[in-house]
Ligand SMILES: O=C(O)[C@H](O)COP(=O)(O)O
C-alpha cells in the first residue's frame with residue numbers, strides 16, 4: 248500500500264514554550280485535539296528544526312526549507328516572495344518589500360506595528376497608488392494589500408539595488424528608522440532614497456484618509472505609517488514539478504506563503520472567507536484542499552491564526568484556536584490514498600511574541616508508514632516518536648520516499 252498524493256499541512260507558529268496562563272503547558276499540549284492526536288497515533292512522529300538547531304526561522308526561510316529549497320541557497324529576501332503573493336509579478340529590475348500598515352502617535356513614536364491588526368486595507372493602498380509620485384526620482388512602484396495589516400511594495404526602475412535596511416524598529420514606543428543603503432553602491436543609495444520618499448509621501452496620504460478618520464472616531468488605531476522590510480530581488484527557483492515529478496497547489500491566505508508556492512510553481516487556489524487570522528473559514532479551506540487533491544499530487548495548506556496569537560502573546564486564544572483547527576481537520580481522517588504531513592514552520596512562543604528556534608512537532612501519516620508509539624500531537628509527545636529530530640529540508644525527501652517517488656542513491 249502506497250499513497251499517491253501528499254497533503255502538506257503547515258500549522259503556522261503552532262509550536263510554543265510553556266505558558267504561565269496555561270499552568271505551564273504549551274497551547275498545543277493544553278488544547279483538546281482528538282483529530283491531530285489520531286493522526287499522531289496512526290503515523291510516525293518527531294520534532295523538527297526548520298533550518299537547523301538554534302536558528303530562529305522566519306516564515307519565509309522555513310517554508311522554503313520545508314519545500315526542499317534550502318534558504319541558504321535560494322533565499323533572496325522576503326519582499327519579492329510577499330509581492331508575488333499579492334499579485335505583483337516580480338521581474339528583473341524590481342525590488343520587493345514586505346510592508347506593515349502601522350500606527351504612530353503625535354510624537355512620531357510607533358504605538359502599534361500592526362495598526363490594531365487592521366484588515367481590509369485595499370482602499371488605503373489604492374489611495375497611496377494615486378497619491379504618491381516617485382517619478383522625480385526616476386522610480387515607479389506597485390503596492391498591493393495582503394491579509395490583515397500586511398502589504399507588499401515593489402520599486403521599479405533602472406539602477407536600483409536591494410541592499411538596504413528597514414524602517415521597522417521591530418518594537419513599539421520608539422521612532423521608525425531611516426532606511427539606509429547597506430553598501431557604497433549608488434544603486435543601494437537610490438533604493439534607500441526612494442523608500443524614504445515613499446514612506447514620507449504615503450504617510451501624508453494616510454494621515455487624513457477617511458478610513459483612518461473613521462477608525463479614530465471608533466477608538467481604533469489608525470494605519471498612518473508604512474513599515475517596510477525584507478528588500479530583495481526575485482531569486483531563481485527550479486520548478487516543483489521538475490524537481491519532484493509532482494503537480495501541486497498552495498492554499499494559504501497569507502500572501503508570503505502563496506507567493507512562495509507560486510514562485511516554485513504551485514498553483515495558488517484562493518478560498519473565499521479565509522483571512523489568515525483566528526476568524527478564518529477553515530472548513531472552506533479543508534474542503535478546498537480535499538477537492539484539490541483529486542486534481543493534484545501535492546497540496547500545501549497553511550493555517551496561520553495560531554502564529555498571530557503567539558505574536559500577540561495570547562496563550563489562551565492560541566489554545567482555543569488550535570481546538571478550532573483540530574475540529575476543522577476531521578474530514579481529512581477519511582482521505583484515502585494520501586500521505587498527510589502535519590507540522591509547524593517554526594515556534595512562536597507567547598512568552599517572547601516572536602519566533603524561536605525551539606524545534607516543532609511533526610507527524611507523517613498514511614499507507615505504509617511505520618507507526619510509532621506516540622499518540623498525542625504536541626511538542627513533548629512528538630519528541631518520543633520514530634522520526635526523532637529531523638531538519639526542515641529532510642521532510643520532502645522522506646515524503647517522496649514514502650510515496651515511492653525517490654531515486655536510489657547508488658546502483
Ligand atoms: O504575521 C506575519 O506576517 C509575520 O509572521 C510577523 O510579522 P509582523 O511582526 O510584521 O506582524
Ligand SMILES: [Mg+2]
Nearest residue numbers: 259260306592
Ligand atoms: Mg510562520
